[in-house]
Amino acid sequence: MSGRKDFLSQQAPENYVAGLGRGATGFTTRSDLGPAREGPSEDQIKEALAKRAAQLGAPTPSAYGAVEKKEEDDDDDRFQDPENEVGLFATGAYDRDDDEADRIYQDIDERMDRRRKIRRLVPFLPQAHSSSSTSACEAYGLSNPPLHKQIADLNPFAHREAREKQERDEYEAKNPKIQQQFADLKRSLGSVTDEQWQNIPEVGDLTGKNRRTKQNSKQRFYAVPDSVIAGARNSTDFDTSVSDGAQTNGSGSDNLDGTMTNFADIGAARDKVLQVNLDKAAMGSADANSGSASTIDPKGYLTSLAKTDLRSKDFDIGDVKRVESLLQSVIRTNSRHPPGYIALARLHELAGKPVKARDVMSQCCNLNPHSEDGWLENIRLNEGHNAKVIAAAAVKENPQSTRLWTRATELETDQQSKKRVLRRALDLLPKSVVLWKQLVQLSQDESEARLLLSKACSEIPASIELHLALARIVETVDEARKVLNTCRRANPKNAEVWIAATRLEEQVGSKNTSNIMKRGVQSLANENAMLKREEWIEQAEKCEEEGAVLTGQCIIKETLSYGLDEDDDRKKLFMEDAQASISRGRYEIARAIYAYILRIWPTSKSAWEASANLEKVHGKREDLWNVLEKAVEAVPQADDLWIQYANEKYQSGDVDGARIVLGKAFNQSPSENIYLEAINLEAKNGQIDQARELLQQARQEAGTDRVWIKSVAFARTHPETNETNSSTALDLVHQALQLYPSNWKLWAQKAKIYTSLSLLPQAREAYTTGTRANPKSVTLWLLLSRLEEMQAGSVVKARSVLDRAKAQNPKNERLWLESVRLERRAGNLTAAKNLMARALQPGECHKSGMLWSERIWHLEPRTQRKPLSLEAVKVVESDPTLFVTVARVFWAERKLEKAVTWFEKAILLDSDVGDTWAWYWKFLGMHGSEEKRADVLEKLRLAEPRHGEVWAAV
8 A cells, every 4th residue: 555645645845735736716606696716827827838848858938028008907807808818828839929919919909098088188278258158058957167266176087997996996985895705704614613513503594494394295206107207207208200000108098298108199190180170170060050059969968968878987075175165155045946956965075975965955955945946956866655655745844746756656656555555646636637647657557557647637637648549549539529629629729639539540440530630720720829830740740650641631731821821932932842741751741742833834834743743763663654654644744754754654664654754755845854764764675776767857857056956966866877977967967068058066076987997187177166166065075185195196285275274264173173183194293293283272163173183193102192182172172073082082091971961961062973873882792792782772772863074974
């Protein structure tokens, strides 16, 4: 072991300054208390630098001793560099270049000091003491002594630095620093012994002792769970991986500081928000049409509140105590207020204190013996024998309360006890319909029930319900009629009695049903007790629901026009009533309404069509044929009814019947529609020659443009023997264009014929001539553009055609869509996006569902489809094409329920778009059941869609 002592225990060398070698010269506190310890003096620094230079063999620096600073220059601290590097490079090698640099900087500093001192001289130049200066000084409250006094007081070339030094010394003497104030105390600390130092009390123990004692007594200490320790351990961990499940830290929960980001959860939440926004956007138009700012169903809302299951764990104990104190204040303020007691008892029950709740309700019943709600709540909180005892006390205090007697009956377990309680209640309340009904329901024998109802009707002759119940269980029809007549005389202003009498006649098969209802309406009108039209329709629908269809029809027949004048639009109102009944599933009432309409307006084509549609959708085929037969007899000039009748016959397989119907139609109205339907019928059955003869006859007798178009199309698809289809079709189209030169379909037919013959110049000429003849035909422009692109292979010409078309037809979504698709097919995706941006501007076609669908599905990445769908639905609001696109987006994400919802929304919006049905059918083919596909196929057959971008071409 070395005999040398540790250097830390040795005494420091003379003039030792810790950290001097690395440039440390002391520090200053933030309270500006001065240096903690005095740094090395300038002589010590010079000595250290000289010693360092001697060790390195370099000459002694001369910049510091060249010129002595004057004593008067004591203000140089203000002009020194704040980043003093005097001691920073003391350990470096000092050479001649450094010495020369120091001398140059020293000369510059001295020169700048001299210039600064010259500027700071304050010469005083005597001037004439004018009256204006005197007045100016007096105006501002300043004194202006005479000139000789100023000259005596001031030296013209006095140095201002001396005066400033004097002022500073005076300020420091009046305001000494804290360090100077405690300098004597610091010096006296040198005489303090170690024992005295240890006995110095803590500063904090001298104030607020009692307050801290109370706070310490309230402190509680708990053991820290391991999960908290593990969470703190892993709080600074970073996880850069993304998993399907939830990412958690070591404690089993996500960190709150955000260091671990669960991207899967973020994406799921984002998708959920987008779905909610899409649903809101889709329902926006419906909310706007409803005229209400809220879509909350009050009944459903209250029902949901009633079904809410509350538990004590869902509440904070502090909240329960606060509410309890408030309710206690309520019952103390007003002890005769039962709702306050009930609320307090339910609060205790919710908090898991049933005994306390019973005590509260017992106090309530003692203070409020005539409160039904208080007694009922007290009975509810008790069970078994206690509840019966409380119920007995309740009915004793309130013998006229039907609710308490009913509750007392429910507490009994056997039938005899229930009957005994009800009989005792009826002794006190013989006019209570509720008690009589309960007693009748407890009767197991029909004869006993009949006796009870007879007694009840004699006690309460105004009770229609009891009379109707008695009429249902009497033995004979005559007795039932007698009961109803008695009830009618007692209640002459009640319509239910007449409806019951009509139903009774219907049940027995009487033919007097309509007369009974008619008498009832007249009697009610005389008594001024007629119901409203809407109420009568409700009664009729109720009868249909209960199986009394004939009674419902009689109600409609006698009351549908009640309260309406001849000037009112009765037909429209009746049609709306029928549609409303159909929407509620009351088809017999709808048939009765249509029958009523047709009795008043027998030649109404719309009424016959609506009635036929009702039978087609919700009736039998024979009923439909009967309606159509009557319709064509009533309106023989209605081509649509003849065509529908023929189609129904053909679809049922009765081709001869369809020919017979069309033959009758030719006799009544030989129009172009009848001709075309007959031609289609013969063509479908392979009778080509007969169809050709009908076409020739139609051109002669009803030579409309539709007939000529059908003739050209038929000639293209069904050529005559020994000749080509093109020659006949060309002859026909030339003849048709002589008659109808502005019909774009004829020009399109002509161009297609030339295209099939590979005569592109002639086809181009046909399209061009057609666009000049009908520049507003968008279809012709599109066909010409596709001819240039597909057949000629010139994208530039196709683009030019579309530009000219847009000039002739501004703000047309089909032209913009074709322009975008043209660029996309040509591989110019950037140009396609630019065109789409122009098309979706507010001044163009920003509400086009076709354009938004094209952008979502073809111009944007997959991750942007759902946000764009939300934006599109908000802008467009309702468009079947856009709704189908949204459904396809959900389909691609395997959210099948959402996809079904949007497909059905699109169909409800417009069932005539065949593309919607096609996509929905494809979806159901992959993810639907057999029942669902059959249902959709039946709806498709009934809808008969005829439009759609792809559907029409197919």
